[in-house]
Amino acid sequence: MKKPIKILHTSDTHLGDPYAHSASEESLKNVLEAVESTNSDFLLIVGDVFDNERVSNDSVIFFLNQISQTAAPVIILPGNHDLMHSNSIYKRPIFQNSPKNLYIFKNPTGEEIQFKNLGISFWGKAMDEHSPKFKPLTNISFETNKYWKIALAHGQFEEDGVNSGRSSLISPQNIIESGCDYVALGHWDSFADVSQNDIPAYYSGCPIKLSKQTTGMVSLINLDPSLGVSHTRHALNS
């Protein structure tokens, strides 16, 4: 049932950011090049794809054009900068002609996007409100255990006992209880490994080159029925 699958994981592209506009567009191009060069089967963009709700339709058109140029399915999860609520960017008419390989999580209580032929399922909660009430990684359910189980979550990981009361919190227990083969996280610009027990969970960091780096970075996940799950960091061409 399970097949070897390669996933490229990124987040926080912040397209349309008035301060990093061209850098964010450039980084999306670099990400899509990496999808090709690594032969990835899927691209995940785990939230804050767009910088704000007022981004121009030009930014959206740029995004849709880029996505249409790759064959791989592209799965995106709305985050706190591109919420899934009544004024959502994703509810603009322009999205009615989205490329066929674009999949967007829409349900704030969580939903599965399954690829039965490839034996993999993705679960995510589309953020509708960035508040302490919103818990990105609770009440996960998968229809079957036959497939690879991947969760996407956009929010703030916090160790037990901190009790900051911040918005969109993700706890170690949430990761453990997810029962997933991989948890793809977004919201932090920097890379972080927050794996718990035997569950790999990573913030890929944003694909834009940060000041201490020589290139932008993304995460590559190899799912292999005999070897298990491995995570590596991949440097983007720039």
Ligand SMILES: [Mn+2]
């Ligand atoms: Mn965010």
